[in-house]
Amino acid sequence: MEFPFDINHLFPERFSILDQTLVAGRKTAGMPHLQANIETVIDELGRASAKAQQLPASITSASKLQSQKHQLYLLKDGESNGGRGVVVGFLKVGYKKLFLLDRQGSHVEAEPLCILDFYIAENLQRYGYGRELFEFMLQHKKLEPVLMAYDRPSPKFLSFLAKHYCLTPSVPQANNFVVFEGFFVNISVAQ
Numbered sequence: 001m002e003f004p005f006d007i008n009h010l011f012p013e014r015f016s017i018l019d020q021t022l023v024a025g026r027k028t029a030g031m032p033h034l035q036a037n038i039e040t041v042i043d044e045l046g047r048a049s050a051k052a053q054q055l056p057a058s059i060t061s062a063s064k065l066q067s068q069k070h071q072l073y074l075l076k077d078g079e080s081n082g083g084r085g086v087v088v089g090f091l092k093v094g095y096k097k098l099f100l101l102d103r104q105g106s107h108v109e110a111e112p113l114c115i116l117d118f119y120i121a122e123n124l125q126r127y128g129y130g131r132e133l134f135e136f137m138l139q140h141k142k143l144e145p146v147l148m149a150y151d152r153p154s155p156k157f158l159s160f161l162a163k164h165y166c167l168t169p170s171v172p173q174a175n176n177f178v179v180f181e182g183f184f185v186n187i188s189v190a191q
């Protein structure tokens, strides 16, 4: 995904982690012009993700990120676009208190890290970038995929999780979240 400004200037590293402050690196802190460009990137990514998932509205935007305690992992390719860089995609995570049904049909209260949004630019899908970004987040959070919950995963994402992590959906839930076989065995829950 190309932008009319230098992506390498905004995001110095291959992976950036953005939170409520929208600060991607030392250079952008307190620099309104660069902050505005970061907001443009997040809004554009959010729109593209919603379109790809056929959602009526974006679930990721700069203003949403500023008002919620979520983290957005962004992957860039710094060499493309004549050295100005392109944004490859993003992954958004956050903790949510959920009421889930286990195999016995009991309600279990848990607050797992949830995958809330995930998008790789259309022309770059199926080249391994999604896995690279997902792995970076797992290492950063020191987590296994089975310990997380997934908000309304798309067919492509379900296929991704089955292929790379051998995950198969567990008990169907009453909400939009999906947890996988092994979730209830592994997670420590507060009932």
Ligand code: ACO
Pocket (backbone or CB within 6 Å): 049, 052, 053, 115, 116, 117, 118, 119, 120, 121, 124, 125, 126, 127, 128, 129, 130, 131, 132, 150, 151, 152, 153, 154, 155, 156, 157, 159, 160, 161, 163
């Ligand atoms: N059709 C079916 N499966 C796909 C497709 C596709 N078009 N694209 C990727 N996958 C799955 C497959 O399992 C594929 O393996 P295969 O090519 O051997 O069949 C595997 O992902 C490829 O792995 P990566 O290359 O690492 O994944 P990619 O870089 O494509 O990223 C992602 C995966 C993020 C799901 C990407 O395809 C995408 O952005 N899709 C559109 C948006 C989307 O559906 N996002 C998930 C929303 S749900 C949520 O966020 C909770």
